[in-house]
Amino acid sequence: MQTATGYVASSSRIGPSAGTGRALGLPGASCAPTRPISTYPPEVTGLLGEAVVASVLLAATLKFRGTLTFQLEGNGALKLLVAQCTHDFRVRAVARVDRGAVRGEFTEVAGGAVFRSLVGTDGRITVTVEAEERSMRYQGVVPLSGASLAESLEAYFASSEQLPTRVLLAADEAGGAGMLVQKLPGAGAEGDFEEVAAAWEGAQRGIERLSVAQLLRCPVEELLGQGFADQDVRLFRGSPVRFECRCSQGRVAGLLRALGPEEVRGVLEEQGAVTVTCEFCHRPYRFEAADIEALFAPDSTTGGSEAVH
Known part of the structure; x- marks a missing residue:
């Protein structure tokens, strides 16, 4: 088993009842010591880092002890990408890639083109949740869609969870970060539909204001201030994240x-x-x-x- 210290996953609530945002900073997310960064091409490093961040964002929604596995399968140069995160934020990740087929650099400008050149034209995303204390296993599978991993994750929530969700992911060789803003189930049930709709629209505009560079550079408090200054935001205590391979x-x-x-x-x-x-x-x-x-x-x-x- 190999371990390394990590950083903090933070959760915040945006608006009176319309949405909840989960934000985290993971400097070093794309270069987890359990898998030396030099073993992957830069393009794959970035996507693997985004997957690690995505797994932490998804695991932050768990209400029990267990493990969440985020898996991407494609027919391009990247054949398989797997990131796992436990309820207490222990993460690990691995990718299988045709190194000879990988060309160019993973950049923000050409992100969509690079994403599709890596994963190909056909693939799927699988999210598996396994509980430790009881025999429970949930799995959601959706076709790969969009021009980025964030767009594919949004499509997963829309199709499998049926929850309006916006996702922002970023990663490079130095680190990774992400933000997930989600409309809560049952928001507006008490009749404040206009207030809920306005809060949700504001939450979506807030995440759209943030850039990849800001996400990688700024702490959570600053991100929330820049993106959601006009919203009622409550930031909760963060949880430590560490990279740990659980083999034995x-x-x-x-x-x-x-x-x-x-x-x-x-x-x-x-x-x-x-x-x-x-x-x-x-x-x-x-x-x-x-x-x-x-x-x-x-x-x-x-x-x-x-x-x-």
């Missing part, structure tokens, strides 16, 4: 048991040892012959040899 010897041992003794012993015979490398942090776990035998012994609790460094 025990988890890997469980995966090997699930494969079965025949397949695992076949790999052992061919390679002399069984080594499993975590996709997220690249930490290798090596199982020698004695470890494999103990793994499939009755009442086995072995976790294998120490991780290889």
Whole structure:
């Protein structure tokens, strides 16, 4: 397991009852120490950083202990992008990309063109929520749409959650940040429809005032002041965010048991040892012959040899 200190996810309420904005600053979001930034092209670095921020924004809506997984699949140079965030804001991320097909630079000016050149013309976004304390698993799947990850996320909320939502995401090699403004379910139910509509329109104009450069540079308080100065805004205490890969010897041992003794012993015979490398942090776990035998012994609790460094 690898960890690193992170930054703060903050939540705020905008308007009397019409919307809630969730804003966070994650300097270093696109260069999580669990996956060195040098391993990805700059274009993919930016998109992976945005996905990390998006996963934190989505996880901020969880009301229970669990994990949220944000997944993007495309038919372009970027085949798969996965970002995970727990209820207590532990994040990790990984991307699978055809490096030979990636060209150009990830810039704000050509963001839409770069996004589509990376993900291709067809794909989908999948959001999966798994609860720890009870057997519950929710999954929403929508087609990839729009010219950015933020637009695709807005389409997800409109289609899967049926909640009017505006999203702003930004990331580069130095860090990432994002803001989500959402109309609360049932807003206006008490009859103040005009007030609610005006507050929601104001919230949308507020997020439109903010630029990518501001999002990356400014603290949450300043962003809210610049974008929502004419709104009733209440900022709540933030929560620390940290990058942490949750792989372990025990988890890997469980995966090997699930494969079965025949397949695992076949790999052992061919390679002399069984080594499993975590996709997220690249930490290798090596199982020698004695470890494999103990793994499939009755009442086995072995976790294998120490991780290889």
